Amino acid sequence: MDHRTRWTTEPDTRGAAVDTAPAPQRRVARPRADALRNRERIVDAAREMFVEHGADVPFDEVARRAGVGNATVYRHFADRAELVRQVVLTVTGRVADLAEQGITTADADEGAAFGALRTFVHAAADERIGAMCPILAPDFDLYHPDLLDARERLEQSIEGLMERARAAGQLRTDIAVGDLMVALSQLTRPLPGTACMGMDSFIHRHLQLFLDGLMTPARSELPGAAATLEDLRQN
Amino acid sequence: MDHRTRWTTEPDTRGAAVDTAPAPQRRVARPRADALRNRERIVDAAREMFVEHGADVPFDEVARRAGVGNATVYRHFADRAELVRQVVLTVTGRVADLAEQGITTADADEGAAFGALRTFVHAAADERIGAMCPILAPDFDLYHPDLLDARERLEQSIEGLMERARAAGQLRTDIAVGDLMVALSQLTRPLPGTACMGMDSFIHRHLQLFLDGLMTPARSELPGAAATLEDLRQN
Amino acid sequence: MDHRTRWTTEPDTRGAAVDTAPAPQRRVARPRADALRNRERIVDAAREMFVEHGADVPFDEVARRAGVGNATVYRHFADRAELVRQVVLTVTGRVADLAEQGITTADADEGAAFGALRTFVHAAADERIGAMCPILAPDFDLYHPDLLDARERLEQSIEGLMERARAAGQLRTDIAVGDLMVALSQLTRPLPGTACMGMDSFIHRHLQLFLDGLMTPARSELPGAAATLEDLRQN
Amino acid sequence: MDHRTRWTTEPDTRGAAVDTAPAPQRRVARPRADALRNRERIVDAAREMFVEHGADVPFDEVARRAGVGNATVYRHFADRAELVRQVVLTVTGRVADLAEQGITTADADEGAAFGALRTFVHAAADERIGAMCPILAPDFDLYHPDLLDARERLEQSIEGLMERARAAGQLRTDIAVGDLMVALSQLTRPLPGTACMGMDSFIHRHLQLFLDGLMTPARSELPGAAATLEDLRQN
DNA sequence: AATGAATGAGGGTTCATTCAT
DNA sequence: AATGAATGAACCCTCATTCAT
Numbered sequence: 001m002d003h004r005t006r007w008t009t010e011p012d013t014r015g016a017a018v019d020t021a022p023a024p025q026r027r028v029a030r031p032r033a034d035a036l037r038n039r040e041r042i043v044d045a046a047r048e049m050f051v052e053h054g055a056d057v058p059f060d061e062v063a064r065r066a067g068v069g070n071a072t073v074y075r076h077f078a079d080r081a082e083l084v085r086q087v088v089l090t091v092t093g094r095v096a097d098l099a100e101q102g103i104t105t106a107d108a109d110e111g112a113a114f115g116a117l118r119t120f121v122h123a124a125a126d127e128r129i130g131a132m133c134p135i136l137a138p139d140f141d142l143y144h145p146d147l148l149d150a151r152e153r154l155e156q157s158i159e160g161l162m163e164r165a166r167a168a169g170q171l172r173t174d175i176a177v178g179d180l181m182v183a184l185s186q187l188t189r190p191l192p193g194t195a196c197m198g199m200d201s202f203i204h205r206h207l208q209l210f211l212d213g214l215m216t217p218a219r220s221e222l223p224g225a226a227a228t229l230e231d232l233r234q235n
Numbered sequence: 236m237d238h239r240t241r242w243t244t245e246p247d248t249r250g251a252a253v254d255t256a257p258a259p260q261r262r263v264a265r266p267r268a269d270a271l272r273n274r275e276r277i278v279d280a281a282r283e284m285f286v287e288h289g290a291d292v293p294f295d296e297v298a299r300r301a302g303v304g305n306a307t308v309y310r311h312f313a314d315r316a317e318l319v320r321q322v323v324l325t326v327t328g329r330v331a332d333l334a335e336q337g338i339t340t341a342d343a344d345e346g347a348a349f350g351a352l353r354t355f356v357h358a359a360a361d362e363r364i365g366a367m368c369p370i371l372a373p374d375f376d377l378y379h380p381d382l383l384d385a386r387e388r389l390e391q392s393i394e395g396l397m398e399r400a401r402a403a404g405q406l407r408t409d410i411a412v413g414d415l416m417v418a419l420s421q422l423t424r425p426l427p428g429t430a431c432m433g434m435d436s437f438i439h440r441h442l443q444l445f446l447d448g449l450m451t452p453a454r455s456e457l458p459g460a461a462a463t464l465e466d467l468r469q470n
Numbered sequence: 471m472d473h474r475t476r477w478t479t480e481p482d483t484r485g486a487a488v489d490t491a492p493a494p495q496r497r498v499a500r501p502r503a504d505a506l507r508n509r510e511r512i513v514d515a516a517r518e519m520f521v522e523h524g525a526d527v528p529f530d531e532v533a534r535r536a537g538v539g540n541a542t543v544y545r546h547f548a549d550r551a552e553l554v555r556q557v558v559l560t561v562t563g564r565v566a567d568l569a570e571q572g573i574t575t576a577d578a579d580e581g582a583a584f585g586a587l588r589t590f591v592h593a594a595a596d597e598r599i600g601a602m603c604p605i606l607a608p609d610f611d612l613y614h615p616d617l618l619d620a621r622e623r624l625e626q627s628i629e630g631l632m633e634r635a636r637a638a639g640q641l642r643t644d645i646a647v648g649d650l651m652v653a654l655s656q657l658t659r660p661l662p663g664t665a666c667m668g669m670d671s672f673i674h675r676h677l678q679l680f681l682d683g684l685m686t687p688a689r690s691e692l693p694g695a696a697a698t699l700e701d702l703r704q705n
Numbered sequence: 706m707d708h709r710t711r712w713t714t715e716p717d718t719r720g721a722a723v724d725t726a727p728a729p730q731r732r733v734a735r736p737r738a739d740a741l742r743n744r745e746r747i748v749d750a751a752r753e754m755f756v757e758h759g760a761d762v763p764f765d766e767v768a769r770r771a772g773v774g775n776a777t778v779y780r781h782f783a784d785r786a787e788l789v790r791q792v793v794l795t796v797t798g799r800v801a802d803l804a805e806q807g808i809t810t811a812d813a814d815e816g817a818a819f820g821a822l823r824t825f826v827h828a829a830a831d832e833r834i835g836a837m838c839p840i841l842a843p844d845f846d847l848y849h850p851d852l853l854d855a856r857e858r859l860e861q862s863i864e865g866l867m868e869r870a871r872a873a874g875q876l877r878t879d880i881a882v883g884d885l886m887v888a889l890s891q892l893t894r895p896l897p898g899t900a901c902m903g904m905d906s907f908i909h910r911h912l913q914l915f916l917d918g919l920m921t922p923a924r925s926e927l928p929g930a931a932a933t934l935e936d937l938r939q940n
Numbered sequence: 941a942a943t944g945a946a947t948g949a950g951g952g953t954t955c956a957t958t959c960a961t
Numbered sequence: 962a963a964t965g966a967a968t969g970a971a972c973c974c975t976c977a978t979t980c981a982t
Contacts, residue, residue, distance in 0.1 A: 032961070035966060058951055069968045074953065118455075175444070183441040187421050201459035206418040206445070208457050209410070213448030220353075220447050224436035270941065293976060304943040309978070505962065528955060539964040544957070588925075645914070653911040656892050671929035676888040679880070680911070682925050683918030690823075690917050694906035737982070740945060763972060774947045779974065 039076045041066040047087045047131045055084055055134040084134045085144060091131050092150040098123045099157035106164035114170035117161055118211050121184060125203055130188040172218040176226035183210055274311045276301040282322045282366045290319060290369040319369045320379060326366050327385040333358045334392035341399035349405035352396055353446050356419060360438055365423040407453040411461035418445055509546045511536040517557045520601040521660050525554060554604045555614055561601050562620040568593045569627035576634035584640035587631055588681050591654060595673055600658040642688040646696035653680055744781045746771040752792045752836045760789055760839040789839045790849060796836050797855040803828045804862035811869035819875035822866055823916050826889060830908055835893040877923040881931035888915055 045066035049057045059080070063070040077083040102116040134140050142151070158177050165171035187206050213219070280301035284292045294315070298305040312318040337351040369375050377386075393412050400406035422441050448454070515536035519527045529550070533540040547553040572586040604610050612621070628647050635641035657676050683689070750771035754762045764785070768775040782788040807821040839845050847856070863882050870876035892911050918924070 032965065034960080038966085059953090060951070070952090071954080071969075072967055075966070080952085175440075179437075179440060179444070182437055183422070183444070186424065186441070187418065189421065189424065202414075202417055202462070204458045205410075205414060206421070208455050209414070209418070209448035210441070210445050211448065212454040213444035213446065215454050218447070219450050220443050222443050223439045227437070267941070273942085294978085295976075305977095306944075306979085307942055310941070315977080502962070508963085529957085530955075540956090541958085541965075542963055545962070550956080645910075649907070649910060649914070652907055653892065653914070656894060656911070657888070659891065659894065672884075672887055672932070674928045675880075675884060676891070676915070678925050678927050679884070679888070679918035680915050681918065682923070683914035683916065685924050688917070689920050690913050692913050693909045697907070737944065739981080743945085764974085765972075775973090776948075776975080777946055780945070784974085 035076075038066070038068050038072060042068065042073055042076060042083070043086050043090055046083055047090065047128055050084075050087060050131040050134070051128050055137065081139075081141070084140065085146060088132050088135055088140075089147060089150050091128060092147070092154050094127050095124045095129050095132075096150065096154040096157050098127060099154065099161050102161045103157060103164060106161065106168075110164070110168050113161075113165040113168040114215065117165045117171065117214075118208075120158075120161060121180075121207050121211060122204055124184060125188045125207060129184060133185055133189050136182075136185060170216055171214055172216050174218060174222050174226060175214060178227040180214075270311075273301070273303050273307055277303065277308055277311060277318070278321050278325055281318055282325060282363060285319075285322060285366040285368065286363045290372070316374075316376070319375065320381060323367050323370055323375075324382060324385050326362070326364060327382070327389050329362050330359045330364050330367075331385065331389040331392045333362060334389065334396050337396045338392060338399060341396065341403075345399070345403045348396075348400040348403040349450065352400045352406065352449075353443075355393075355396060356415075356442050356446060357439055359419060360423045360442060364419060368420055368424050371417075371420060405451055406449055407451050409453060409457050409461055410449060413462040415449075505546075508536070508538050508542055512538065512543055512546060512553070513556050513560055516553055517560065517598060517601045520554075520557060520603070521598045524660050525604040525607070551609075551611065554610065555616060558602050558605055558610075559617060559620050561598060562617070562624050564597050565594045565599055565602075566620065566624040566627045568597060569624065569631050572631045573627060573634060576631060576638075580634075580638045583631075583635040583638040584685065587635045587641065587684075588678075590628075590631060591650075591677050591681060592674055594654060595658045595677060599654060600660050603655055603659050606652075606655060640686055641684055642686050644688060644692050644696060645684060648697040650684075740781075743771070743773050743777060747773065747778055747781060747788070748791050748795055751788055752796065752833055755789075755792060755836040755839070756833050760842065786844075786846065789845065790851060793837055793840055793845075794852060794855050796833060797852070797859050799832050800829045800834055800837075801855065801859040801862050803832060804859065804866050807866045808862060808869060811866065811873075815869070815873045818866075818870040818873040819920065822870050822876065822919075823913075825863075825866060826885075826912050826916060827909055829889060830893045830912060834889060838890055838894050841887075841890060875921055876919055877921050879923060879927050879931060880919060883932040885919075 042062065046057075046062050049062055049065060059073055060070045062083075063073050066073075073083065077086065098120050102120040105116040105119070106113040135142060141147075155177055158180065162171055162175075162177060162180065166173060184207070187210060188203055277297065281292075281297050284297055284300060294308055295305045297318075298308050301308075308318070312321065333355050337355040340351040340354070341348040370377060376382075390412055393415065397406055397410075397412060397415065401408060419442070422445065423438055512532065516527075516532050519532055519535060529543055530540045532553075533543050536543075543553070547556065568590050572590040575586040575589070576583040605612060611617075625647055628650065632641060632645075632647060632650065636643060654677070657680065658673055747767065751762075751767050754767055754770060764778055765775045767788075768778045771778075778788065782791065803825050807825040810821040810824070811818040840847060846852075860882055863885065867876060867880075867882060867885065871878060889912070892915060893908055
């Protein structure tokens with residue numbers, strides 16, 4: 001007995017037949033402009049707050065920050081999981097964009113492959129990749145349909161970027177995309193208090209050090225095995 | 236990875252060895268043996284739970300795990316801050332022990348200095364250094380009197396260990412003790428869900444990579460400036 | 471058991487048959503055809519849902535079932551009370567129709583008087599008399615002007631039907647119309663969960679037993695006093 | 706990660722070993738007197754309110770009426786289902802007592818069998834059998850272990866009582882225990898508003914009429930089939 | 941000293957109602 | 962006239978903290 005209407009999941013096309021606009025090719029009901037704006041503001045607010053306070057910020061706070069009532073958040077996102085998913089989706093897309101740009105750079109100049117990887121990592125940190133931290137939580141549905149494509153694209157692009165660097169002989173061969181993503185997530189994870197955002201510069205220092213450790217020649221033997229993101233969730 | 240072994244070295248229990256016979260010459264009230272035992276069990280339980288679930292676990296849960304009533308926790312620790320402080324104090328002492336052991340090793344063989352640093356980092360991770368994560372929170376009183384000595388000792392010992400490696404020409408010179416501690420905290424921080432504790436092996440992979448990045452020769456230039464722990468809190 | 475058959479007898483739709491051509495001679499604003507249709511659909515939906523889920527179904531749910539937006543419900547009915555009143559009005563009319571049919575039958579054959587009462591009771595149950603349950607709530611305005619006529623007619627007709635049976639010596643004389651209506655309401659009241667609608671057959675069993683108890687000769691002495699519907703509300 | 710301790714479901718026997726009382730035969734921790742008192746007050750309050758307002762009264766109201774804080778209700782009853790179950794359990798027990806008393810009466814004098822049934826029905830109504838209405842809701846676990854015995858006893862005793870009346874030739878043979886219980890529930894169901902409690906006398910009138918319908922000789926043929934309570938839940 | 945119980949405040953979620961398109 | 966969106970109040974439930982035994 002779900003009585004909420006969310007245009008994203010089940011667009012209500014009831015009134016679509018009376019659409020008087022001269023563009024009859026559109027089938028789906030067009031959401032209102034202000035609703036769209038609100039939706040975006042909520043996701044944006046949530047993303048910022050995830051980075052600062054982690055994924056379990058009070059919903060009311062997100063609403064306040066987005067400048068809407070609390071119930072509006074629920075109109076757009078059935079539950080916390082859905083909001084988290086949208087935030088992750090957004091960030092995933094942006095980061096994938098960055099990785100693809102890196103691939104372009106690497107393809108243009110093989111010698112720049114590892115440099116492109118570096119650039120990507122730092123840019124991803126700036127792009128709030130830390131807001132993706134909920135994907136590590138055990139109750140996050142990593143295989144949700146809405147996420148599959150974006151995640152696939154992200155993994156492909158990062159893998160591609162790493163492959164370029166590996167092919168150029170610049171990236172050690174005993175690490176996989178999962179290693180990079182987890183370490184990146186961990187090192188950029190939101191700190192408990194907003195006051196510490198001054199750590200941004202720290203984060204980049206440590207990312208830089210970690211990247212140095214990824215270069216060839218490998219300076220140590222790694223324990224465990226290289227892994228993809230899925231491996232993490234096999235429990 | 237047994238963390239219950241060095242119970243007796245805790246500062247709180249100093250003097251506990253005295254028997255229970257009436258000793259009227261001492262002024263301070265002698266705590267009952269079972270009270271002391273309870274106190275230890277509470278700190279122990281809290282430390283484990285901080286690692287697994289973060290610092291905001293329900294107090295009742297800590298009490299249950301410690302096998303005491305909830306009110307007993309409040310009898311021993313006025314508030315959450317005090318319990319957190321005690322946990323941090325305990326872990327700080329243990330990790331400082333590890334660092335001092337490393338110094339001994341390094342002093343015995345200069346060529347082993349960086350190796351001693353490696354050993355220390357991995358051992359600290361096993362020693363639940365992740366339970367120290369609350370020190371990153373803005374409402375944690377880093378300068379509390381009870382903590383000063385232990386923190387001083389920890390910083391001194393890590394600094395000493397790094398200095399040995401630096402002197403041996405094995406550790407890059409553009410990083411300071413704060414860098415190591417923050418990155419170590421971040422990379423070993425508790426994951427939101429206990430289910431993911433299978434990541435332990437991952438953690439060691441990434442620590443290893445990070446350590447590789449610390450070696451000489453430096454493979455990149457670091458942004459920002461080397462910093463101590465205090466720097467983090469200057470906001 | 472089709473309850474959509476007698477739509478056209480509803481008071482609200484009187485005059486709806488007039489065409490849509492401009493008819494300036496009438497003073498009252500002529501409601502648009504689609505508005506009327508919506509109004510009917512809302513009342514219809516609400517009636518069904520009252521029977522299934524009780525009178526406190528979410529308004530949005532009623533709107534959805536009626537195929538209109540939620541605000542449209544408020545356009546037609548200022549508040550929940552008004553919607554409830556319309557539903558009761560509708561059902562009252564239908565049940566009164568049934569009672570009058572019963573009177574006709576009874577008048578044709580005195581011996582069939584009690585049988586006509588039986589038929590009426592079962593038909594009323596099928597006619598969703600359960601949707602009238604809100605009249606038992608203390609905040610229902612039993613004396614609302616819109617309701618007076620219909621209620622009068624209903625009471626008159628049931629009273630008439632009972633009088634026939636009483637005159638035929640088939641109905642015990644110590645019960646009044648209020649007894650019948652309340653027991654009928656109670657025995658057919660909606661069950662908390664829609665899943666139990668399979669009880670329909672049960673309802674008829676129990677109505678039948680109750681009717682048996684109404685026959686002469688009376689098999690017991692009744693406590694309290696025979697009462698009309700108003701008596702119930704005297705508190 | 707259930708962190709509540711409820712003595713009913715999992716009595717905490719942790720401290721039982723230090724029981725210094727001279728009655729070592731008790732194993733389970735004895736609940737505090739005031740806690741027991743509160744528990745009873747909550748159940749009592751809930752029972753009254755179920756009768757008056759149905760099973761979905763605000764928990765805070767129940768707490769207020771019981772004179773305790775809202776969280777205390779949750780300490781004693783994990784969720785609403787558990788509170789409802791306890792209320793049902795209590796009422797079931799009382800009503801079963803009544804039925805067994807009726808059996809005794811009937812056994813003493815066969816001619817009094819139906820009279821005993823009458824007495825039982827009216828007494829059950831006074832005993833707030835209406836508070837059992839939640840058992841009709843589809844989300845009520847009719848087969849919960851805590852309930853099985855009581856329900857068995859109730860059904861057995863009512864069946865026994867009916868059997869006596871049937872054997873005495875006073876009760877029609879085409880009805881079963883389910884018929885009686887459902888009709889009894891329906892006719893005594895809580896009315897939406899407390900104001901209507903003046904209906905008590907009405908309820909007894911209608912029960913009386915219904916009972917009259919149960920007597921031999923049967924005055925009509927019943928539709929459907931006699932059924933037990935379980936039949937209702939087969940959907 | 942230790943405990944179980946009680947409490948009130950706060951976050952999550954739903955829903956009747958109002959607003960803007 | 963009709964609609965989708967927004968809102969705040971109410972309820973549910975949890976948990977840090979205090980109280981009584």
